[in-house]
Each structure stands twice: as structure tokens, then as C-alpha cells.
Amino acid sequence: MRRAQISLEFILIFGIMLILLAYSINNVTFSQESQSNELLRVQVSLEAKGFANSISNTISQVYAQGPGSKATTHVTLRYLTDEDYLKKSFNLSGNPEIFITYLNGTYVGIIDTTNTTLVTSGTAKNTFWSQSLYRTNLTGSTGFTPHGTATYSGSTVNGLLISNPGQLPTNLMIVVEWIPGNGNTWKLDMTTGELRINIDPGG
Template identity: 55%
Template sequence: MRRGQISLELMFLLMIFMLILVYSINNVSFSKGPSVEVLKAQIALESKSLANAISNTISQVYAQGPGSKATTYVKLTYLKDSGYLRKAFSGDSIFITYINGTCVGVPTGNELYSSGDNKNFFCTRSLYLRDLSNTPTFPSTLNLDGKSVNGMVIKAENLHGTLKVVVEWIPGDGNTWQYDDGVLRINIDPGG
């Protein structure tokens, strides 16, 4: 009888360890359940951090005046991984626009949502108050809460682990945003 009791206890412990192992694998791989919500939160935080870094750099240049230039480096973990973006938002790219500050979104198809359970669009304010989301500054158009908004779409596979953000104020050159091989170049032109 003692031998049978030991084997039941051992089987019970093995079952508990197996459940913990399966839960851990799902959690680390972000494959289903609560781990997908954790992944969404991580992507949201990184999106907000990226938007904040860009807005702060623009604010610094704006405060320094014409002819000024600033560079910031932003580390990316989740936004550069299309697998993570697909698991969390069924997308494979990020969307950047400027609405009185930088906004970063992870589009689901052509849709962006600024609130609710499907929120995938995150903004931060800047000292440079200008809405460029309906100007030809940006080449792509998506739907934000049912309205068209212009911005730039960057595929996750084209992002690097570190994004270099270079902001300049060159009067007369207009408001321009260009992304090329890990470098986001922005020119602000408050008078233009």
C-alpha cells in the first residue's frame, strides 16, 4: 500500500510540473491565451517609447531654433519582429505620423484604433505643434478610427535593432520624413 501511495504522489507532482512547463512555453512563445495580451502590452509600450523619443528629439530641435540638429538612438525589440506583430495585431509593419507630436501604430490591415480593446495607435506630444497627418509629407494613407490619415509605413523586416533618428531644422526645406536602412531623417520647417 505504501508503494502505491508513493507512485500516486509522484504522478501528481509530474502532472503539476508538466502543466507549469506547458504554461511557460506558451508564455515565452506568446502563442496563445494571456501571453498574447502581454505581447500586445509590450508592443504598445515600445510604440509609445518610440513615439516619445521622436517627439522629444523634435522638441529639442524646435527649442534650439533654425539650423539646429539632434540625433537619438532608439532600441527596438518587438517592433522589428514581424512574427510578434502578427501574433499581437495581425500586422507586419509600423505606421508613423505626426499629429502635434509623433504617433506610432501597428496597423491591423489598413486600420488603426486610438482607443478600446483593439488599440494599436499611440501618440506623444511635442513642442512643435503641427498636424502633418493630412499633408503630402507622408506617402501612405490608412484609416484611424474611420478617418483617413497620412503617414509612413515601415515593414518590420526593414527595421534594425537600433533606430537612428536624425532631426534638423532647415528653413525652406519643408517638413520631410524619410526612412532608409535604419535611419529616420526628419526636417521640421515651422515657417514652411
Template identity: 50%
Template sequence: MRRGQISLEFMFIFAIMVIMLAYSIDNISFSSNSASQQALLVQISLEEKNFANVISNTISQVYAQGPGAKATGYVRLVYLRDSKMLKKAFGMNNPYIFITYDGGVNITVINSTTPSLNFEGPNKNIFWSPSLYPGTLYNDSAVWNATFRSSITVNGTTVYGLRFIPENLSSTVRVIVEWNPSISELWSFDSSKGELRININPGG
């Protein structure tokens, strides 16, 4: 009786260990729809949203202060600058980050070979952060500095913005926004300094 009880307890513990081992293997394999992949997607989504918020909030601050105003924001990046993580999370071969502006900042991770946007659902890959500045810039190619300028097609519409491969981004990106009425609206990026520079010029 006692030996049988010990045997049952041993089998129960062994079964639990096998289940935990199987879960652990799945959790580090990043296989499709695994717990690890979903957790990674959440972390990347949070980082995308935070990046968009920092840019939008800095633009709002400058817009609220008026011409001549200048403000700086900082954002730390971990996942968006790691192409391996993006590949594992989205199952993409050549992921890149695309940023544009339409009354707020849109930021997304896109596959360079077959770009697609998912605005909702478990595969959502684009995040929008509203700003006080109501400008519409995605349809103006001149706003985006040529070095990182790119475009994608969304529902037949050409959308312009800045494109970054993950390795372009530093661990801390400095977002510098100013309202200089003397120059045109412009978004540019200096990868050597990790600086995203934006000039707003409402009505200019």
C-alpha cells in the same frame, strides 16, 4: 492512516503540477486572450510608446533651439521588427507600422488588409506622444518621402505618414531631426542605415 495521508499529499502535489503544466502550455501557445498574448501586447505597446517618445522628444529639442538646430535620438526595437510577434499579438496576417504627426507622433500597428485603429481599451494599437512643435502633417502627402509614404482612412479622412514592414526596421533606429529653413518639411527613412530623418520648417 499514514498511507492515506501520503496519498492525499501526493494527489495534491499532482493536481498542482497539472495546473502548472496547463498554464505553461497556454503561456507559450499565444492563443487568443492567453496570458502570453496579453503579456506580448504589453511589451509591444511599451515599445511603440517609447518609439513615439524618442521621436517627439528629439523634435521638441530642435524646435526649442530654433533654426539651424539639429539633434539625434536612438531607440532600440525588438518586437516591432518581428512580424511573427506582431501576428501573434494582434492576430494580423500582414502587420505593418504606421507613423504620422499631428502636434506629436502617432505610431500604430495596422493590418494591411483591414486597417483599423483602436484608441483605447485592451486592443489599443495607436499611441500619441506630444511634442513642442505644433505642426499638423498628416494631411500633407508631400511631407512624407515617397519610398515609405502611405495613407490610411480614419473616419473618412485620409491620413498620410510613413509605413514600415517590420523587416524594414533595424534593432537600433537613429532619429535625426533638424530645422533647416532652406528646405521643406520632410520625413524620410533609410532602411540600409536604420535612420529616420526629419526636417522641421515651421511656417516655411
């Protein structure tokens, strides 16, 4: 009888230990997943910021050189072209999209089909800005192809909308020119892997 009681107590203790172990493993797994998503968010954010820097720096170079000048920059995109990365890192509920606009510098935003709000600070930050020498506001311009809109500070802004980031080429060439009289235009060609920008100060 005593031996049976000891066996029963052992089984109970062993069962409790198994439950505690399972709970501990579950917590560790959840924690690792959260850390993994947070790390991914940092990597995506850094790439978006780097993309904005590349565009703004190329525009600054052309602006500094003057009318008729041209500059080219090559960028490699690893995270912005992966829709799963975008969804996980920013906890998007709709289909991920990339929105690019210009106001004294380049804004690169990661939005989705259910929420097109650009947030530039705080824990919900999804938009990254890089200053440029070319000081102008293109948020009201329709010279973006493909064209789209987003919401920034309660207002609708125009920009270049990439509705299928997965179709973005991994290697993208940014070509900026200053052709007077041709207006401020931005055109992304997914097939050729080129983002062609014309700046037209005073135009």
C-alpha cells in the same frame, strides 16, 4: 466475478481521472498562451510608445533650439522589428505594418494589410501617441518616404509606412533638423538605419 467488477470500476475511474487531467492541462496551456500573448502585447505597446516618445522628444528639442538646430537620438527596437511578435500580440490577419504620422505629436500605429485603421483607445488600441512642442498637422502631408495611408477617425491620413517591419534595423538613429524653407519631411532609410526629419514651422 467480484474481482473482475472491481477491476472494471477501477479502469472506469482511472479513465475519468485521465480525461479530467487532460482537460485541466489543456485549459492551463490555453491560459498560459493567452497570458503570453497579452504580455507580448504589453511589451510591443511599450516599445511603440517609447518609439513615439523618442521621435517627439527629439523634435521638441530642435523646435526649442530654433532654426538651424539639429538633434540625434538612438533607439533600439526589439519587438517592432519582429513580424511574428506583431501578429501574435495584435492578432493581425494580414501582413503586419507600422504606420507613423504626426499631429501635434507622433503617432506610431501597428496595422496590417487587411485593416489599416488606427485605434488610440480601448481594447482594440493599436496606435500610440506622444505629444511634442511642435504643434502642427502633417496628416495631409505627402512629405513622408516611404509614403502610405491609414484610416483615423473615419478619414484617410498620410504618413510613413513601414510595410516590412522585419527589415527595420534593430538600432535606429533619429536625426531631426530645422532647415527653414526645406518643408516638413520625413525619410526612413532602412539601409543606413536612419530616420531623418526636417521641421519647418511656418514653412
